[in-house]
Each structure stands twice: as C-alpha cells, then as structure tokens.
Amino acid sequence: MLIYVLDMFGTAVFAASGVLLAGRLRMDPFGIVVLASVTAIGGGTIRDMALGATPVFWITDTAYLWVIFITCLIAMLAIRKPKQMPWYFLPVADAIGLAVFVAIGVEKALRFGASPMVAVIMGVMTGCGGGVIRDILAREIPMVLRTEVYATACILGGIVHTTSLMLHVDASIATIAGVATTLTIRLAAIRWHLSLPIFAPRQ
Numbered sequence: 001m002l003i004y005v006l007d008m009f010g011t012a013v014f015a016a017s018g019v020l021l022a023g024r025l026r027m028d029p030f031g032i033v034v035l036a037s038v039t040a041i042g043g044g045t046i047r048d049m050a051l052g053a054t055p056v057f058w059i060t061d062t063a064y065l066w067v068i069f070i071t072c073l074i075a076m077l078a079i080r081k082p083k084q085m086p087w088y089f090l091p092v093a094d095a096i097g098l099a100v101f102v103a104i105g106v107e108k109a110l111r112f113g114a115s116p117m118v119a120v121i122m123g124v125m126t127g128c129g130g131g132v133i134r135d136i137l138a139r140e141i142p143m144v145l146r147t148e149v150y151a152t153a154c155i156l157g158g159i160v161h162t163t164s165l166m167l168h169v170d171a172s173i174a175t176i177a178g179v180a181t182t183l184t185i186r187l188a189a190i191r192w193h194l195s196l197p198i199f200a201p202r203q
Helices: 002-024 029-051 063-080 089-111 116-137 151-166 171-192
Strands: none
Touching: 002 029, 002 063, 002 089, 002 116, 029 063, 029 089, 029 116, 089 116, 089 151, 089 171, 116 151, 151 171
C-alpha cells in the first residue's frame, strides 16, 4: 500500500514537472495535459509494452489519469498565482518519485520473468522514459543524456534491488534497499551538484 501511495505521489510530481515545462513554453491547456501525461506515465507505458503487460497499467487503474488531471489543474492555477517555494522542493520530490518508479519497474519486470539485467533496464525506463519523451517534445536534450546524475542513480538502485533478491534477501527489504540507493544518490547529486564527466574531443 505504501508503494502504491508513493507511486501516486511520484505520478503527481512528474506530471507537475511536465506542467511547469509546458508553461515555460507557453502551451495551451491541451498541450499542458499531454506533456504532463507523457512525463508521468510515459516510462511505465513503454515498460508494459516491452514486457507484454497489456493492457498497460493506467488502463486497468484509471486513478493514475485522475491524479494527472487534478495535478494539471492545481499546477496551472499555481503558475498563474506563483508563491514562494523552496528551490529544493520539486527536485527532492522528483527524486522520491524517481526512486519508487525504478523499484516498481524492476519488480514488474521480474514478475514477468525478465532477467536481472533486463529488470534493471525496465526500472531505468520506468523512471526516466517519461522525462525523455517530455524533453523530446519540448525540443530539449533529455536530462539522462546530459551530465546530471539521474539515470546513473536509477541503474545503481536497480542493481542493488536485483542483487539483493539474487542473494535471497526478503523481497520487501530488497525493494527498500533499491529505493534507498536511488534516492540517496539522487539527493546527493542535488545537494552537492554532482555530475558525470563530459566527453568532448580535443580541439
């Protein structure tokens, strides 16, 4: 139940990030809902299609769609009447949602008989896929392709999760370990502005 609640929280946060980007690009309400939706459920949709888990999760549980629509309404009102909010609120909330999404992706892939390596990939896809689609639609370089420690945190969290299960650790503890790893690395990257080295040819 806790994972489900956190999943809804992550859906709302990811949707809000899509609304903020759409607002910055001066999109109409339809564009805002589209960008929010692909950000919130795009990664999970790709995961389910890749695993053959059809119908995809938001078709069988429309609570995800309601969370997105309600988040869009609240976020659009908040944009029109901006209030002072700590700079770290959205990044930290995003990190929590990211960590939960990765764990859910790993667990679902394993339930469908995927290998640990594929499960980690599905976890990364669940956490990052929606953001990649959002950035492509907004004509921006996706965050996971830049220097930010984002996908790296997902990969390491997924590895800890699957490795714990391979060592016969209790499933709930393995999930918590994976979530904690992704969250800790992402929060550390936010706090100390950690980034990966840039590859560039010498002039």
